[in-house]
Amino acid sequence: MIKIAVDLMGGDNAPDIVIEGVKQMLDKEPDVEILLFGDEKYAFQHERVTFQHCTEVITMEDEPVRSIRRKKDASMVRMAEAVKYGEADACVSAGNTGALMSAGLFIVGRLPGVERPALALTLPTIDDKGFILLDMGANADAKPEHLSQYAQMGSIYAKSIRKIANPTVGLLNIGTEDKKGNALTRETFKLLSEQDTINFTGNVESKTLLLSAADVVVTDGFTGNMVLKTLEGTATGIFKMLKQELTKNVKNKLAAGVLNKDLQNLKGKMDYAEYGGAVLFGLNGIVIKAHGSSDGRAFYNALRQAKDSVQEGVVEAMRKEVSHD
Amino acid sequence: MIKIAVDLMGGDNAPDIVIEGVKQMLDKEPDVEILLFGDEKYAFQHERVTFQHCTEVITMEDEPVRSIRRKKDASMVRMAEAVKYGEADACVSAGNTGALMSAGLFIVGRLPGVERPALALTLPTIDDKGFILLDMGANADAKPEHLSQYAQMGSIYAKSIRKIANPTVGLLNIGTEDKKGNALTRETFKLLSEQDTINFTGNVESKTLLLSAADVVVTDGFTGNMVLKTLEGTATGIFKMLKQELTKNVKNKLAAGVLNKDLQNLKGKMDYAEYGGAVLFGLNGIVIKAHGSSDGRAFYNALRQAKDSVQEGVVEAMRKEVSHD
Numbered sequence: 001m002i003k004i005a006v007d008l009m010g011g012d013n014a015p016d017i018v019i020e021g022v023k024q025m026l027d028k029e030p031d032v033e034i035l036l037f038g039d040e041k042y043a044f045q046h047e048r049v050t051f052q053h054c055t056e057v058i059t060m061e062d063e064p065v066r067s068i069r070r071k072k073d074a075s076m077v078r079m080a081e082a083v084k085y086g087e088a089d090a091c092v093s094a095g096n097t098g099a100l101m102s103a104g105l106f107i108v109g110r111l112p113g114v115e116r117p118a119l120a121l122t123l124p125t126i127d128d129k130g131f132i133l134l135d136m137g138a139n140a141d142a143k144p145e146h147l148s149q150y151a152q153m154g155s156i157y158a159k160s161i162r163k164i165a166n167p168t169v170g171l172l173n174i175g176t177e178d179k180k181g182n183a184l185t186r187e188t189f190k191l192l193s194e195q196d197t198i199n200f201t202g203n204v205e206s207k208t209l210l211l212s213a214a215d216v217v218v219t220d221g222f223t224g225n226m227v228l229k230t231l232e233g234t235a236t237g238i239f240k241m242l243k244q245e246l247t248k249n250v251k252n253k254l255a256a257g258v259l260n261k262d263l264q265n266l267k268g269k270m271d272y273a274e275y276g277g278a279v280l281f282g283l284n285g286i287v288i289k290a291h292g293s294s295d296g297r298a299f300y301n302a303l304r305q306a307k308d309s310v311q312e313g314v315v316e317a318m319r320k321e322v323s324h325d
Numbered sequence: 326m327i328k329i330a331v332d333l334m335g336g337d338n339a340p341d342i343v344i345e346g347v348k349q350m351l352d353k354e355p356d357v358e359i360l361l362f363g364d365e366k367y368a369f370q371h372e373r374v375t376f377q378h379c380t381e382v383i384t385m386e387d388e389p390v391r392s393i394r395r396k397k398d399a400s401m402v403r404m405a406e407a408v409k410y411g412e413a414d415a416c417v418s419a420g421n422t423g424a425l426m427s428a429g430l431f432i433v434g435r436l437p438g439v440e441r442p443a444l445a446l447t448l449p450t451i452d453d454k455g456f457i458l459l460d461m462g463a464n465a466d467a468k469p470e471h472l473s474q475y476a477q478m479g480s481i482y483a484k485s486i487r488k489i490a491n492p493t494v495g496l497l498n499i500g501t502e503d504k505k506g507n508a509l510t511r512e513t514f515k516l517l518s519e520q521d522t523i524n525f526t527g528n529v530e531s532k533t534l535l536l537s538a539a540d541v542v543v544t545d546g547f548t549g550n551m552v553l554k555t556l557e558g559t560a561t562g563i564f565k566m567l568k569q570e571l572t573k574n575v576k577n578k579l580a581a582g583v584l585n586k587d588l589q590n591l592k593g594k595m596d597y598a599e600y601g602g603a604v605l606f607g608l609n610g611i612v613i614k615a616h617g618s619s620d621g622r623a624f625y626n627a628l629r630q631a632k633d634s635v636q637e638g639v640v641e642a643m644r645k646e647v648s649h650d
Contacts, residue, residue, distance in 0.1 A: 126562055182466045206558055226551065226552060227531075230559070234559040245584070245588065245590065245591050248587070256584070259571070262577060266567060
């Protein structure tokens, strides 16, 4: 039986979408137990759900480190403690990302030898293969040695969860030539080239990210977050303009009606909800962040990712290969 | 009479698109003279064109600084010298960006007091207003003081060329809160807040860039280049997927036929060619980079931008306000 601790109160659409995702999970996966942390007024009966009443909630506006330290009875804090004390194998929240990273760092704790945990996200590509991008913002300022560990952790995850035998690793940069970039990327390039536990294939430009440039792409948290927001913003902007064009007169509306299903498909391809949640790599347990504006399906995908990570022994693999424990 | 020096040989589609752009310019602007630098076999007769034969060409693969220093008779080098020696008021090239930046720095030279020149680009927004983003990659590593000068130069350009009375300035960051970001953006935020010659409105997230978040957005060259390539890559990727959907069966092809003109319009909105070239700010003369894959119209737009910059006295304004000469 795999036990997953869940923050019922985190996220823009909590607790509804959390309950929906949890129920989907229970229906589809008979070998999963859920520990649900939140306000008891939302409790429901299920033989594989244990409800834990919490009196506090960490909001999207809360200051991450302070809220984790002060709100001792917050659903997110207690969920992380369940992992720390071995009551659960993994935890999932759609709440405040900064607070969840702090909970991971200060409650669940780092693996020995890991200098900085990193937030990793699986992103869509045009050919539906997808790729892992990290760090998405756990550490805005990073050193070359941190990026080198990100590459190791990303490779382990790609092997065990995405079942890619010898995953390619790229360094996100502003040119493909070896010496391109800023001080950080030039130094990191050297470290990655010397690392024999990964399959480093060189620099990757952001304009080729959607074209499956590499299975794992590493960058510092500032750049990773910037690129993610640019991807999201551009996609949203283009679909908005597209909608304007498609609805501007009767002729276009009729044509758009014919295309509707395929256009929805296209939008779905760019939809991060399909790809599960963001994973905090380098911790002494599985901590997964479901997208803040998740729907039930997205939350279910994040739960499934938690289950897979437990089953495949991701934390043990990282402990062995990265922290040389 | 405004004199513009032009590199006939630079860019993927040179010299054809350069000749096309120059001819458009001569037709539309009777008060412009062109000094054309390149292989004489492409020379053509026009009363306002002076042809200057050059025996060398800087290619897209050439190492920037070295090629500028060694290829003394390259069209790009001689074009920049024409500005240096006062024979031309401005220069335009669609060639190797790095080499053009080096030519600007080492041949045209910096304005006194300007620490780092910056590459600025006017980018589209959904409401067609557009905004200036800098630095797009002149300096991959930048300090807070550099970004502070970029903000001043961007404001001057927005006032004189884009005719915006009190242009808003935003700092590109991974969150809108004052203390968000990495060490560079946090320090820059403080400097910009204290600067009274600009209208600083705070942090801007990349996901709102297409929504006219600010008239001028400043960032370091690594991040600027990364964001630009992400914007281009995402737009190209989505239009590619859209085309796949629109041509996958007869029904869709018919509907797409009805929408064709409006979809082309939409693609045009995201087309950088419409927005002229990138300008090197902080030099002792006007240096403009036309997009490498320019067509004749894009090259014409870059030439017009050069003419406007001369007419509006952009260099003099920067000399006065930024370098306090």
